[in-house]
Each structure stands twice: as structure tokens, then as C-alpha cells.
Amino acid sequence: MHEESLIRTLLSQVEDIAALNNAVAVELIEVEVGPLSGVEPLLLQDAFERLKEGSAWPNAQLSVQQIGLDVLCKYCQRESQLRDFRFVCSHCDSAELQILRGDNCRLLNVKLQVNNSCV
Template sequence: MHEASLVRSLLSQVSNLLLEHNGESVEIIRVEMGPLSGVERLLLEIAFEQQVHDTLCRGATLQVEEVPLSAVCRDCGDEFDIERFRFVCPSCNSTRVRVTGGDEFRLLDVDIQTKEEALPR
């Protein structure tokens, strides 16, 4: 399963960040994914729940930001977001559009609880 290996590398990336920052635990893991990333959100979330307990990230919440498919018109140069896979320029109705974004899957940021913050005051 594609999503399982994505989650595996995501969790090892975040675990390394946790160690680098001498953190206590990971609170939130934020990722962004575009509609052309080939990632199924539901499968991603299932894979996350299955794997997170066995890692340093246990207890963390996964937040998925879905980014729109973006494009630029080859005729008028307008930049716009594509909705419902309608590849038409909203300014000039041209169909000569070039997709410029929406295939990404990447880690945006993580909230790490550090040991200092975890101390009782």
C-alpha cells in the first residue's frame, strides 16, 4: 500500500525532528496534499493510526491540509485554482491551461512538546 510507506517515512522524519529538538512528544503533524498527489486521504489516516503507536510520535494528531489544483492560462497568463477538474481559464475561457500545482504531498510542520514545557510550574 502506497499510503503505508508514505506514513512510514513521514513518521521517521518527524521522529528525527523530535530527537533533534530534544522533544518530549509530538502533538500535531501537519501535512499538505494536492488532488494529484495520488494519496487517498482516508487510507492515509488509517495507515497513520495503525503505525503511529509504534513510533516516537505516539499520541500525535495528523492534520491534512488539502491544497487546490492550481493552473496558469497559456493565453492570458491568469493564475487560478481548478475546481472539480474543470480545465478552463475563468478569465478568457481558454482551455490551454497548464497545471502548476496540486501534486504535492509533504510535511508542513510539527508541534513538538519539549521537556522544559512539560515540567510542572
């Protein structure tokens, strides 16, 4: 399943970040999901709940932010955010668009719990 392999990748990324920062726990993992990423936020959340049990951070929470689709118009060189999958520039109606953001799923932020006391 697509979402499951994404979560596996995400958890190993977070593991690296946590190790680098000497974290004792991971509190929150924030990801953004674009409309063209092919990722279903609910399934992503589901996969996370299942997989975190077996991970080093069973108490971590996942926050999924759904973002819009940002494009750059090749004709008028202006940016716009597409809604309702209407694939035209909102300034000049050109369909010559380059996708800037919204076609993938990526890690935004990780909130770690770091133990600062020297024992």
C-alpha cells in the first residue's frame, strides 16, 4: 500500500532526526499532502496509527496538512493556486502551467522531546 510505504520512509527519517538531536521521544510529526500527490490523508493517518505501534515512538502524533496546488504560468509568469482541478492560470487563462507545489507529500516538521538534564 502506497500510504504504508510512505509512513515507513517517514518514520525512518524521523528516527534519524531524533537520533541527531538526542531526543528521548517524538511528540508530533507534521507532513503536508498536495492534491496531486496521490496520497489520501485519512489512509495516511490510518497507516501511521498502525505502524507507529511497532516503531520507537508509539506515542507520536501525526498531523497532516492538506495544501493547495500552486502553479507558475509559463505565459504570464505569475503564480496562482488552482482550485477544483481547473487547470488554467487564474490571471490569463493559459493552460501552460508548471507545478510548483502540491504534487507530493513531504515532511514539514518534527516536534521532539529532548532531555536536557545531565545525569
